[in-house]
Amino acid sequence: MQSDSVLLQVDSVSLSFGGTAALTDVSFDVRRGEIRAIIGPNGAGKTSMLNCISGFYRPQKGHIYFKGQDLTKVPAYKIASLGIARTFQNIALYTGLSTLDNLMAARHIHMKQNSLQSMLYWGKAQREEVAHREVVEEIIDFLEIAHIRKAIVGALPYGLRKRVELGRALALEPDLLLLDEPMAGMNVEEKEDMARFILDIHERRGVTIVLIEHDMGLVMDISDRVVVLDFGVKIADGTPEMIKQDENVIRAYLGQELI
DSSP states (O other): OOOTTEEEEEEEEEEEETTEEEEEEEEEEEETTOEEEEEOSTTSSHHHHHHHHTTSSOOSEEEEEETTEEGGGSOGGGHHHHTEEEOOSSOOOOTTSBHHHHHHHGGGGGOOSOHHHHHHTOTHHHHHHHHHHHHHHHHHHHTTOGGGTTSBGGGSOHHHHHHHHHHHHHHTOOSEEEEESTTTTOOHHHHHHHHHHHHHHHHHSOOEEEEEOSOHHHHHHHOSEEEEEETTEEEEEEOHHHHHHOHHHIIIIIOSTTO
């Protein structure tokens, strides 16, 4: 039986593509209010796991429970409305739209007025539009991107586009935020900013976070618990200190430098 403190439960999940196993009998949980890291070498199955949680992939075996509901039986388009949002390794934004429009687009799951009412832009539809815009403007201030609010996203530098993608995920108002290598390709200053935002999202907004990241210094600094995958198999699970000392993890991934 799932504990009240457990927000997400991954139960014996297996996923394969043809004859290639991406995940094999993987189980772990995510507790409410924690930062849960998933680490491992390239090809370990980390992104495949996020894709299973967010409904992009359907595991052949096992179950994934979010707030007690089996996500493997929920259509992918309904996952976000349950309270799960994510970012991607490769930025997935509407590149021809502005920052503001990208964030407003994420508010669609919270919109109650029908398309005709929205087109008329009167009464309830107008009030709803104003309310959604207030949420988006608060996120723009929170992520310090007011200076690019009207800029076309496709013309922005890489680091700012990553920040806009994070803002779009926040606009969904998630209980669980899945971050797939949010700092990949960033310079030192951009990484420091992103780390600060992740901690603020966790501490000030109370969002539970699942994080895939190759920067082991960051992972060990900000994560409450870490699960380690290698060739689709879970080889370790525990606190950062436990993971640093685990011989299987050192052999497969970390090496000796973190001991």
